[in-house]
């Protein structure tokens with residue numbers, strides 16, 4: 001049985017990765033999951049300088065999902081390299097570092113700093129964050145801005161570059177094309193969908209930040225649809241995520257066109273979720289007589 | 304030791320309209336908790352409720368774990384209706400519990416409402432020297448009184464409505480005691496609802512009395528990965544599930 005997949009120059013031993021922000025810096029789950037069995041570890045989004053994040057409450061559960069407004073809290077790239085990377089280097093599993101910036105220049109400087117560091121194998125650019133230069137529009141909602149920021153990062157790094165797309169757009173295929181044209185090696189989707197919840201008794205928002213990002217099983221049909229649209233629009237590999245809790249969910253994403261998948265919120269309910277998804281994919285392949293996991297990708301039969 | 308395990312319901316005792324004591328028997332040998340630590344409990348195999356819920360360890364021995372559950376929403380209502388033989392999925396013990404008191408100190412154990420669950424294990428281990436202050440809105444929200452009396456005579460009960468013990472808040476009761484008893488080297492171990500926690504931090508800070516407080520915040524992962532459970536401290540946001548749930552009161556700036 002062949003489980004390996006390729007994302008840019010990255011070779012993954014299997015298609016199951018962790019989703020940024022749901023797996024900490026790897027160490028938090030290392031007591032439950034053998035990191036060397038994962039396809040890749042994707043760490044919490046980093047920026048050049050540390051971020052405090054939003055005030056609590058930062059999370060609220062919604063039907064089969066959750067809203068989060070962490071506010072991109074992180075320890076900053078320098079502390080990550082010094083304090084967290086040595087632990088992750090002990091594993092064979094490719095390490096994907098998720099990062100973001102407030103300006104194009106910050107993205108570029110972050111990518112420069114992360115490139116050429118031993119133990120970092122790929123970069124995932126989170127473009128679902130506000131663009132401070134352009135009055136708080138979002139990098140990932142304007143194809144021209146997406147093209148510019150991805151192109152600028154592409155010019156400074158040789159690492160496999162994954163662009164993580166925001167689902168908060170009308171036409172996600174357009175965004176994916178902009179990223180691909182600018183030199184992205186792959187796109188990953190979906191990031192969380194902006195949502196909101198209100199406590200009707202106090203009449204106050206349930207999150208201190210008022211709005212937050214929806215994740216978990218509730219978003220899965222949207223993620224599957226978007227992966228399907230994007231995979232038909234671009235030639236680069238697509239990494240699918242959004243509400244995957246089981247192997248069935250992962251296979252659904254692959255049939256829609258994903259070459260690899262990421263397990264996010266599911267790790268909170270089940271710390272071994274990523275490994276369970278992998279084992280389930282293997283079982284499915286055995287049952288269906290599938291030899292090569294890559295043959296599932298885009299296997300949707302329409303009409 | 305395994306920190307992710309299944310446990311079977313051995314008993315589920317309803318002690319009041321909203322409180323119940325859930326006794327579970329883990330499937331194998333699990334890591335022993337320390338007072339103030341908690342478990343993330345997966346209440347249902349379905350996706351609603353989705354996330355695990357945190358609960359402090361109330362009592363334990365080699366064969367069982369007990370939790371005191373107050374019904375608040377969906378997950379806790381489901382827990383109240385669990386039947387013997389049903390199985391739950393647990394993650395824990397997690398977090399940092401209460402540190403032992405320094406030599407010569409007088410432990411003052413303070414609980415508001417269901418906060419008794421978190422400090423209860425201290426009552427058995429520190430009872431000889433400790434005083435226990437236990438408050439709730441009314442007497443119906445108090446439980447385990449006989450068990451606490453079995454460990455110590457120095458139990459100070461207060462209720463907001465005066466239905467049992469002193470009328471007023473547990474923080475007022477503790478303040479009165481600190482100001483009049485002449486107690487030497489007090490150190491406070493506390494857990495209670497947000498309002499009580501705020502009042503306690505203010506009261507202890509004013510008097511320069513050291514203390515440890517168990518904080519509640521909404522959690523998703525329980526293991527430090529999601530950054531969802533932070534509380535503000537003098538050194539910035541800290542994760543309640545990892546750096547807490549017990550914090551030195553001096554750390555908590557409010």
Ligand SMILES: Cc1cc2nc3c(=O)[nH]c(=O)nc-3n(C[C@H](O)[C@H](O)[C@H](O)COP(=O)(O)OP(=O)(O)OC[C@H]3O[C@@H](n4cnc5c(N)ncnc54)[C@H](O)[C@@H]3O)c2cc1C
Nearest residue numbers: 356357358359371372373375376377378379420519520521
């Ligand atoms: C470390 C820790 C230890 C705890 N120990 C115990 C315990 O021993 N016994 C016990 O009964 N409860 C304990 N709790 C609280 C318990 O986790 C919540 O009551 C439970 O998660 C509510 O779930 P639900 O689905 O019933 O309610 P939900 O429907 O999720 O919420 C009902 C209401 O409670 C509020 N709420 C929910 N979770 C929290 C929270 N974590 N902090 C503050 N407000 C919240 C919500 O805003 C809402 O208004 C503890 C919490 C923490 C963080």
Ligand SMILES: Cc1cc2nc3c(=O)[nH]c(=O)nc-3n(C[C@H](O)[C@H](O)[C@H](O)COP(=O)(O)O)c2cc1C
Nearest residue numbers: 019020021045126190191215216242243244264265
């Ligand atoms: C608590 C939390 C924190 C997240 N942090 C990040 C982040 O820092 N960077 C990022 O690109 N995506 C972040 N995400 C989005 C996830 O990586 C993922 O795209 C999304 O949650 C959908 O997948 P899921 O439904 O499986 O969780 C976060 C999600 C959650 C729930």
Ligand code: FES
Nearest residue numbers: 525527530532544
């Ligand atoms: S609950 Fe996830 S970091 Fe504390």
